[in-house]
Amino acid sequence: xxxxxxxxxxxxxxxxxxxxxxxxxxxxxxxxxxxxxxxxxxxxxxxxxxxxxxxxxxxxxxxxxxxxxxxxxxxxxxxxxxxxxxxxxxxxxxxxxxxxxxxxxxxxxxxxxxxxxxxxxxxxxxxxxxxxxxxxxxxxxxxxxxxxxxxxxxxxxxxxxxxxxxxxxxxxxxxxxxxxxxxxxxxxxxxxxxxxxxxxxxxxxxxxxxxxxxxxxxxxxxxxxxxxxxxxxxxxxxxxxxxxxxxxxxxxxxxxxxxxxxxxxxxxxxxxxxxxxxxxxxxxxxxxxxxxxxxxxxxxxxxxxxxxxxxxxxxxxxxxxxxxxxxxxxxxxxxxxxxxxxxxxxxxxxxxxxxxxxxxxxxxxxxxxxxxxxxxxx
Amino acid sequence: xxxxxxxxxxxxxxxxxxxxxxxxxxxxxxxxxxxxxxxxxxxxxxxxxxxxxxxxxxxxxxxxxxxxxxxxxxxxxxxxxxxxxxxxxxxxxxxxxxxxxxxxxxxxxxxxxxxxxxxxxxxxxxxxxxxxxxxxxxxxxxxxxxxxxxxxxxxxxxxxxxxxxxxxxxxxxxxxxxxxxxxxxxxxxxxxxxxxxxxxxxxxxxxxxxxxxxxxxxxxxxxxxxxxxxxxxxxxxxxxxxxxxxxxxxxx
Numbered sequence: 001x002x003x004x005x006x007x008x009x010x011x012x013x014x015x016x017x018x019x020x021x022x023x024x025x026x027x028x029x030x031x032x033x034x035x036x037x038x039x040x041x042x043x044x045x046x047x048x049x050x051x052x053x054x055x056x057x058x059x060x061x062x063x064x065x066x067x068x069x070x071x072x073x074x075x076x077x078x079x080x081x082x083x084x085x086x087x088x089x090x091x092x093x094x095x096x097x098x099x100x101x102x103x104x105x106x107x108x109x110x111x112x113x114x115x116x117x118x119x120x121x122x123x124x125x126x127x128x129x130x131x132x133x134x135x136x137x138x139x140x141x142x143x144x145x146x147x148x149x150x151x152x153x154x155x156x157x158x159x160x161x162x163x164x165x166x167x168x169x170x171x172x173x174x175x176x177x178x179x180x181x182x183x184x185x186x187x188x189x190x191x192x193x194x195x196x197x198x199x200x201x202x203x204x205x206x207x208x209x210x211x212x213x214x215x216x217x218x219x220x221x222x223x224x225x226x227x228x229x230x231x232x233x234x235x236x237x238x239x240x241x242x243x244x245x246x247x248x249x250x251x252x253x254x255x256x257x258x259x260x261x262x263x264x265x266x267x268x269x270x271x272x273x274x275x276x277x278x279x280x281x282x283x284x285x286x287x288x289x290x291x292x293x294x295x296x297x298x299x300x301x302x303x304x305x306x307x308x309x310x311x312x313x314x315x316x317x318x319x320x321x322x323x324x325x326x327x328x329x330x331x332x333x334x335x336x337x338x339x340x341x342x343x344x345x346x347x348x349x350x351x352x353x354x355x356x357x358x359x360x361x362x363x364x365x366x367x368x369x370x371x372x373x374x375x376x377x378x
Numbered sequence: 379x380x381x382x383x384x385x386x387x388x389x390x391x392x393x394x395x396x397x398x399x400x401x402x403x404x405x406x407x408x409x410x411x412x413x414x415x416x417x418x419x420x421x422x423x424x425x426x427x428x429x430x431x432x433x434x435x436x437x438x439x440x441x442x443x444x445x446x447x448x449x450x451x452x453x454x455x456x457x458x459x460x461x462x463x464x465x466x467x468x469x470x471x472x473x474x475x476x477x478x479x480x481x482x483x484x485x486x487x488x489x490x491x492x493x494x495x496x497x498x499x500x501x502x503x504x505x506x507x508x509x510x511x512x513x514x515x516x517x518x519x520x521x522x523x524x525x526x527x528x529x530x531x532x533x534x535x536x537x538x539x540x541x542x543x544x545x546x547x548x549x550x551x552x553x554x555x556x557x558x559x560x561x562x563x564x565x566x567x568x569x570x571x572x573x574x575x576x577x578x579x580x581x582x583x584x585x586x587x588x589x590x591x592x593x594x595x596x597x598x599x600x601x602x603x604x605x606x607x608x609x610x611x612x613x614x615x616x617x618x619x620x621x622x623x624x625x626x627x628x629x630x
């Protein structure tokens with residue numbers, strides 16, 4: 001059944017959603033045996049079937065072997081490099097009703113939107129920490145943070161930072177192009193869950209309730225000349241194995257269609273919020289999380305992978321050795337915390353509050369190489 | 379006479395070009411020393427940084443060879459080369475134009491166009507390419523200072539998968555042929571040199587080994603051995619025994 005788009009939503013011709021769901025909706029992970037897992041670890045070119053075996057329950061007891069394989073793939077593509085960035089939240093107004101999210105429009109939290117002067121103060125404060133890559137985030141409100149506002153923030157960020165990514169509500173192709181021209185080159189959109197039923201249950205109103213418009217966001221961004229796109233499912237919302245498979249397929253099929261583009265994945269687990277301290281990622285422990293990360297690294301060895309401050313410091317230090325390539329540092333998920341007094345509440349609680357310097361030193365101590373920038377705007 | 383080779387106006391003795399993208403920075407200097415390298419490549423996008431710049435870790439007498447990785451077409455390659463000249467004064471540029479994020483295979487067509495654009499802007503273009511004779515000729519005509527064919531997909535350590543095609547380039551193209559990408563073991567580097575390659579470039583094989591200094595040294599020795607063998611000319615390998623009375627012995 002075709003969803004009813006909002007009038008301002010662009011429709012593109014794309015077979016990506018069908019391709020993903022045809023596989024992800026019909027998967028049975030219990031069919032994979034230990035032998036399938038062993039074969040998946042051994043094989044040189046990891047297939048979709050091999051990937052399924054790697055995230056299946058049968059693979060859990062092979063985590064050491066899987067991690068060893070993932071580490072060698074990581075080294076082959078990225079060597080010792082670990083890329084640093086930090087998120088900058090510029091507005092937390094939101095029109096969506098996502099029942100797990102701290103910014104959800106029904107939550108009674110302190111809302112704020114930084115004006116351009118305040119954004120510049122934040123940028124200057126972050127720049128002082130030595131970072132050169134920034135990820136600008138907004139809550140999902142076209143009214144309160146329109147494309148022009150984000151474009152102006154991007155242009156300001158360009159004055160101080162070499163690499164600018166955006167994690168904002170999904171846009172149309174021409175709007176992505178405006179933001180590209182303003183200086184941003186990477187777009188991240190989390191699908192949250194690829195399971196349509198779960199998606200509908202969790203996204204009760206607003207633009208975000210339209211599943212198909214969201215799933216095609218990365219493709220519109222690439223059509224709008226962005227260099228790369230980021231993906232992720234919010235682990236714990238739906239069946240995490242199905243969501244992990246669907247995320248991987250999303251990247252796999254888009255890479256085939258847009259081979260020159262760059263791709264990145266995040267692996268956020270559900271976290272408690274101010275409005276709901278009991279939210280947790282249910283059956284996804286650190287073992288399962290590492291299993292997912294390693295499977296991504298083996299199936300899609302060329303992609304960047306971000307490890308979030310949702311995880312504790314020791315897990316993050318080890319994750320970047322084995323599978324992840326990007327780490328956020330000096331993180332605040334509230335509005336205006338870097339330079340001024342805090343104006344708006346946080347999206348979620350973080351588990352790794354370390355500064356840039358602290359994480360830099362910690363990674364050097366484990367023989368990894370922090371990299372502040374490996375990008376040039378052309 | 380010393381065994382040297384030329385790229386553009388520059389002369390080099392060491393036939394080992396070191397890649398730099400995958401190291402812990404503190405280890406680069408001793409890798410260069412153990413490799414006895416005179417040229418080190420690096421991505422321009424990697425030196426576009428204010429913190430921990432790789433350039434600060436490289437001895438001043440080493441020739442910096444920026445590459446244009448990140449370029450998806452010839453115009454972007456030129457823009458990156460111009461930024462590289464600003465940041466590091468470099469005139470030799472390794473051209474990488476890549477439109478595939480998965481295998482990182484070069485686009486010969488756009489690379490040829492990039493060679494022409496860089497040559498017209500006063501650079502010494504060193505194109506990284508898929509070993510195709512026609513493309514190599516076009517690059518030569520467009521002003522390339524050498525040709526850098528890949529041995530195998532980058533980072534795979536698979537060695538000389540494209541051996542026969544590189545041989546054709548060595549025979550037909552009157553420019554230095556530098557085998558770049560895919561070389562995973564010193565023996566593979568030696569093989570490339572025995573074939574008559576001018577030089578070999580390696581990165582992953584050394585940066586990801588557990589003893590960087592010794593691996594750099596092993597490559598250096600293999601490349602020197604291969605070169606010496608090439609210069610000494612091989613004895614012919616015969617599959618058939620030589621007949622004691624030749625078939626054409628009756629000719630007067």
